[in-house]
Amino acid sequence: MVDPEQYFYRGLSDHNTIGNVKMIAPWTYNSDGVGMGHDALVEDTFIWANDDSFKVYTDNMVVRRCVVWQAQNGAVFQFGWWSGRDMQKVRIxxxxVIHTDWCTFKGNNCHISGNDAVIDLAGDTKSFKVSDIVISNIRIEGSCPRLVYFKMNPASTGSVTNMHFNNWSVESQPTHDSLHNEIQGANKATASNWTFTNLKIGGHCINSPSQADFSLESHTNNIKFTCH
Incomplete structure (x- = not known):
């Protein structure tokens, strides 16, 4: 699949499968990778997207054995944009991730949008019922400006809980710039029970937020970094 005007593939009905597909040449913004309905499977696929590569929006989504080249715009795994997010049991x-190009052509003083991170919550999503998300064995090559940018709108309600990130390996992450990894809830919405297990940056396993330049802001609870 080549040179999309917007999505490479958007199949919002349930039980769709994508396998052994190459998606390349995303020359325009808004060329998202895939958006799927419930019980979706994406496997053995290469995505070079210039917007969000995976819309992580629906129950029982499975993504496995994929390669991503994230161009200058968008997240690798996007949780936001729609007004509400009701989603459980996702397995990735x-x-x-062989490139994250958000800063590649911007020189030393890089400023990127709230839409640019490996794990991202963009747009104006305000209602959350999200739990049981497991994202494991993620390998990120090169310098990655931002791993997580998950800041809820102040008017949000609900919860994002039981998020588990296991065995991530990041080749490098800038530490002396204006970009930070950020997680934030709201007065009536919490981000709780998140675990980062065996997150390695530059070969070093992270056991505290500060070691990976994480800012855990208001209305977050029980967010842990552990090494085994």
């Missing part, structure tokens, strides 16, 4: 594993 064995994804190689």
């Amino acid at each position: 594993s064995d994804v190689d």
Whole structure:
């Protein structure tokens, strides 16, 4: 699949499968990778997107054994944009991110949008019922400006809980710039029970937020970094 005007593939009905597909040449913004309905499977696929590569929006989504080239715009795994997010039991594993180009052509003083991170919450989503999300065995090559940017709108309600990030390997992350990894809830919405297990940056396993330049802001609870 080549040179999309917007999505490479958007199949919002349930039980769709994408396998052994190459998606390349996203020359325009808004060229998202895939958006799927419930019980979707994406496997053994290469995505070079210039917007969000995976819309993580629906129950029982499975992504496995994929390769991503994230161009100058968008997230690798996007949780936001729509007004509400009601989603459980997502399993993502064995994804190689070979480029994150948000800062590649911007020189030393890089400023990027709230839409640009590996794990991202963009747009104006205000209602949350999200739980049981497991994202494992993610390998990120090169310098990654931002891993997580998940800041809820102040008017949000609900919860995002039981998010588990296992065995992530990041080649490098800038530490002396204006970009930070950020997680934030709201007065009536919490981000709780998130675990980062065996998150390695530059070969070093992270066991505290500060070691990976994480800012855990208001209305977050029980967010842990552990090494085994």
